[in-house]
Amino acid sequence: MIGRKGVEPIGPDSPVLQLNGVPTRFADGLAGDCFLQTSDGSWRPLEDDGLYAVEAECVALYDDLAASIFGGLGIYRKLLPHVPPFLSQAGLNSEAPIRRDAFETALVKLAAFPELNRFLYLYDCQVLVSAIQECTKEVSQLTGEFYRILNLEPFFTPGIPVEDSIRWSTSPTVTMLFSTLGFLFIRMHSLLDYLAKLACESESIRKDFKTYPRLASSNFMFGDRKKLKKLAREKVVGTLFETCDEVTEVELIRNLLIHDGLLDDMPKGYEVIEDGIVIERFVLMPDRRDGKFERFKNRHRFYGGEDKINLRLTALVRGFQTRQVGTLRAVRSLFAQR
Template identity: 35%
Template sequence: MLYFNLNGVIGEKTNDQSFYKNVIGEYCSPLTDYTYQFERSLINLEHLIQKNVYGTMEAYWDVSRVLYPLQEIGLSSESKFSVNDFESLVNAKLPESTFKYLYLNEIGYLISNVQSVVNSILQVLGSFFEEFNDQLLAVLPVDGYRVVSSPRITALISKLNSVIISLGSLLDYAAKLVYEVENLRVSFSSYQKLECYKHDIKHGKRKLLRLNELSGSLFESESSSLTFLKEMRNKIIHDGFLDVNPQVYELRENGELKERFILLPDLNSSGKFEKHGSRSNFYSHETKLNIEIINLVKEIFERFGKTVEELLKLVK
């Protein structure tokens, strides 16, 4: 089996986090185990919320069999209803069970978005490493160290940027989900937006969460990894890239590729970029982003898993 390794050299597995493709073309690595764990936990969470709102799962399924056509209106391209159609529907005098069902649809949609973000992170990361391992990524191989920049490398590094932005989205989705679970609705006399959207909950408003500062969760203010993620996300959003020139370094010996890497600007102990004046791209630590991104994803996933565990306890 061919592995897409973190050092950019395709072939035998060189790291316990290397990626490979399965028989249906999905990118896999040990990180993939988290997706199965999250899927089970989030399904359990959704079922517990449904039971909490309807009293029993049987009651929920009885209503669901009748109201199933409503679940995708305004949430999915599978529904062709207009906003005016939906407004007319929810402004009509509807039974409480229908408003409950619409509410649970929207929580389910929030949970589904979380699962999609997690899957997207892993698949884009796998795609990045497959191309990062391409022997023809840098043409005209030259022995020794060299730096390579090209339109293809710019597009390649954009994949890493996408992963970092999606990790930031996971923080925001987690904050929304926690707030909603902590404030589950008890009155269903009318249609209302989710509480997390009423209060525009994002990770930056984590102080509104009862789980704020929970050890090992996504809401610890002293976590250098969470600070690091936010620093990178903000730099990408405002500056476009982490480096002024998207580029890859590689080492060859006798024409054979030995290593590729992307340098990450220096960080201080709190996870923030080292800065002086207008300058924030210092590289004295020679930190490799292609390695650090795996460590960061792993920690964020572990913290997300801890967060979901606590949500399950809250709903039970």
């Protein structure tokens, strides 16, 4: 658990988060899908969720982009130690608290710096990669946070005796549980857009640096992926650009949350109670058929299928991340051909 003094070392009584919402003790053993708290306070899955594989591909992409834009890494690495730090920061992150007009003035003064516009363009391209890295970390941490709330936070006022039943609750804890789940799907959809932008830019690397070029991918979104030219159909197999269950579900849930309401008219957390003890907790997702919500007239949130998202969320995230690794490798193959 996280306290003011930090994270306690793992011991026999340390909680192990389970998919069914009922934590076990570390001393009871580890098996299958479960989560442990790390020294930085985050909850990481016992089974690999693809976080580090995505990171490895992204790290390699930094050099791929530099080599492509500069025609090789030699001149890039020769000039890099002399590049003013603000070129990679101004207008991109908070480490350079500079106004736009001051940035423009500074660029005029640096006009004689060798390959100035190449560096500006390179850093803009690399931001697409760093966005993927950070968003992937968010997906991983949001998944762990979802299961932390599901396992460790009380759905209902503690200490009140209850009869054996399936009880539902709505409370600040349940609100946070649904908010975390919803933002997780939104962030996965963000990754779809970032990956599409990166693929578009990688297909269209600028060659003219007489002026500071705009990104070719500025207005490119995931919905435009069929416009990609060099990533031929056979190269998208195993990627997020291929029609697949992971993308279908992420798009469906994200679009519902952004445009058409909530996952439940009144978000509810369910608890199964036997002999006065909670033996299961779960959250339901609306029924789907052929990639769409079951609908009758204006009604599109039916729960007869009892789809407990907590029992399959980790598999969904792993499948998504596996395809993200495949997508990044497909993008990297574009640079290998040059």
